[in-house]
Amino acid sequence: MTKDRLIYLPLGGAGEVGMNAYVYGYGAPGKERLILVDMGVTFPDMDSAPGVELIMPDMTWLEERADRLDAIFITHAHEDHIGGLGHLWPKLKARVYARRFTAAIGRLKLEEAGQPADTITTVEARPAVVEAGPFKVQFVPLAHSIPESAALIIDTPAGRIVHTGDFKLDRDPVVGEGWDDALWQGVADEAPVKVLACDSTNVYSTHPGRSESTLQAPLTQLIQSAPSMFVATTFGSNVARLKTLAEAAVAADRSVCVMGRSMKRMLSVAQETGVLTVFPKTVSPEEALEIPRRNLMLLVTGSQGERRAAAAALSRGKYLGFEMREGDTFLFSSRVIPGNEKDVLRIWNSFSEMGVTVVDDTDGLYHVSGHANRPDLEHVHRLLLPDMLIPMHGEHRHLSEHARIATEAGIAARVATNGMMLDLTGEVPVVAEHVETGRIYLDGTVLIGALDGVIRERIRMALNGHVLATVILDENDEPMGEPWVEMMGLTETGLGGRPLAESMETELTEWMDRAGRKLLRDDDKMEDEIKRIVRQVAVEEIGKKPEVTVVVSRLVAE
């Protein structure tokens, strides 16, 4: 008889910031009962995934074992933890557990995807327990940059796991429960922590993290001193920040108007679920237009420079009747996620052109991070004294640095990136297996594999342009008319001002005139030759090697 084992398998989120999906299992090897923690997405960029809507972890491994999946737990409602629910749940169909606010967002996502919303069970915080196969799971409230983030205590026959989700050591988080040393001491006292799977995002930040509540004074002062309209953006899900901003506005005798769908949705779900009990009355954009600018604050979406969001719209001109003017103030109460710098600066510069004063988080006064910094992580290590530390939620450099500081503190730490299954049964983490993982893309309305070649073709067309060459042959393999070239994404004129398409057609015609019967009967060879000639002309004339699609049409006698 094989011994039961405890396994950990990240399918996403380990070796990247985004698309979190972590599997735990317990049982006989290959027959473990499984649970999944989080179903996140990540966002595409033009460099690597042009035209793609969303990126999700490839769940094939778990799909093939869906009969062994006892439950799905969602730690919080950020897109990198819940965004894949609507798209991926149909492949797994296990019951989903989450706290109230997260469950409400999850149900909206399932509904939008045409999936049954009642598949989500709302769970109360510890001491409430969800039993899922061999696992007993408790949600422990934690502070993060969204309401009701939770760590999971996962009790297994092999011992206790603490899976932190995303968190910070904030004892006064403005909305929701703060960090509580006594509570966590209690967790560790109740049962020794065998494994701590821990957020690594801010491991390179060497100062202790600051509380959300430290923003109240500087934000109030800033909003008070602004001479005209004040506009602030932050992550729509940062309900605590929205509350701080709105209350500061009211203190500065300003009415508050919220703009942007995602922000409004987060606020209303927060109010409906009772996580946000006090929030100033807001006005509609129509009402806001009637209010003097000095008495107005707009809260807008688009802190990352998203082109369709309210901030970008205001930077381009009129939005819902509003225009930014000289003397207005615009605040980024947010940090820039790496990769979004140019989009954010584009907005800043447009506002600068309008004479708007732009304030960002450079001075550290108007934004705090939602993740635990290095000293905070070390505090948690000391408090929970886990046997093992598994760093998660980070690029490789974050995981590796987190493992390093844990190892220095005498904890058995192991970096496991996506697809690396760890056996946690013993004293130290042991690599059990490497599982094939990857990414799938939501492209339009369909899911495609990241390696399907579709995206590679798009990138190639974007870099090289695309030439279509058409030749028509009759039933005797004789060319009918001359070869025809169409181009997209290439300059029309080559050397000496000659039309590039014509140069290609001339070369192709000459080649066909010379080509023997045998060649003209062979579609593959013709295609290769036509591609070669088109590329050669392009290289000579404009120094580029385009993608080429060849259409050989053969007309058959009817």
Added chain:
Amino acid sequence: MTKDRLIYLPLGGAGEVGMNAYVYGYGAPGKERLILVDMGVTFPDMDSAPGVELIMPDMTWLEERADRLDAIFITHAHEDHIGGLGHLWPKLKARVYARRFTAAIGRLKLEEAGQPADTITTVEARPAVVEAGPFKVQFVPLAHSIPESAALIIDTPAGRIVHTGDFKLDRDPVVGEGWDDALWQGVADEAPVKVLACDSTNVYSTHPGRSESTLQAPLTQLIQSAPSMFVATTFGSNVARLKTLAEAAVAADRSVCVMGRSMKRMLSVAQETGVLTVFPKTVSPEEALEIPRRNLMLLVTGSQGERRAAAAALSRGKYLGFEMREGDTFLFSSRVIPGNEKDVLRIWNSFSEMGVTVVDDTDGLYHVSGHANRPDLEHVHRLLLPDMLIPMHGEHRHLSEHARIATEAGIAARVATNGMMLDLTGEVPVVAEHVETGRIYLDGTVLIGALDGVIRERIRMALNGHVLATVILDENDEPMGEPWVEMMGLTETGLGGRPLAESMETELTEWMDRAGRKLLRDDDKMEDEIKRIVRQVAVEEIGKKPEVTVVVSRLVAE
């Protein structure tokens, strides 16, 4: 008789960091004699200019007035100041003036572009004077992150202009001349400074800039304490940094090996032109392979994560026989230019996976900027006491902030972005005219306009995919065979696993069967209809609206 006037016209670099090109003119309105300062490029990204090699300012305005252009001055050899020389000089053909090192780099660029290298005249530093039409120009040595950067003193009948180029207040810049208060006091005493056109890059950095020489101690310590091979990257043109790094390596008993073409070129030009007199002996990669890792330092290109440079190559695996190993150290002695974050982090993470210790400039110990910070700029304002300040070299937000602090200090400041001509004759800058400017792209080997549509087509193909639909009609406008669809950058299967191309062909065939004779005779209408049908099927089946190219072939009787 109209009065002569002094004008300033930025064609690039004002409202962006990159492609610097500033025109000054003096004479009767519309008949001014002109000089051009700098001919820079900027680098494309996938978001806005996929497949493009380089971006340059559109010089049409100046080309049309090339007969009035008396000289071109290059302040220093960074690509954003000299990179356009080979491509744009043939359109202007004025004599080019630069200091020794810059001239040597410029000649290499002209040679590579097949242009006459002897068009560049080497100029000595002030008090040497170049007379160009009504302008008397002196090069004043300044510290920057490349050897022999220079400010220009431009004496005109209307008064003295100081054009700073790129600079920092470094009194001990390791290589070349440092900042000299007495010298600049002398410049201002000699003749009042009417206009200061000034670098704005670091206006948001509120602490005084640090000297290049402050890096010597921390770099030496870091390199000494590294347990195995040490690899450092920085900008290839930062010759002072290369010297500091190499000397620190020698002090740590390490041989130095330089890898990467651009870095080697900069070093050898610096040595040939005499700006770099002392530099440790280097070893070739072949020799380096024989040296114990503990006694080796590699200096490599690719600090911005450029995929073809040495750093990226090492992060992917073997490069020139070298492989990074656990225990090696990699130093980014550089900052990340906004937009390059992801490429740099990709390298960092790959090294992290190899067990390499990566060090960057987070602590401020291993890199200093080449630009003057806000207090330094204020110092220069006070020293030169110009009547007017024209902020240049910056995004709009930099220019605007620079103008703000100058205005507060009582200087008449004016933000002029690309294409805005200022009249500087009077007491304050006055907008004289708006000139059409823009960007041109080097794409392959040809120059194309940014608005030609070529790039827009590429971006659209990248976002939406590309469908080619072919129909063939005989001389009686009867369809021959069925419509044919090829796709690139689109998934092959639509709803229910049906081949997407087949679905399109089926719809097109049905439509052609129904189509009347009149329609089949009208190429434009057919094209519109075919596009509409293809897009409609794509939207229904995969939720995307592809680009469509239609080829209607009409066979005529021979």
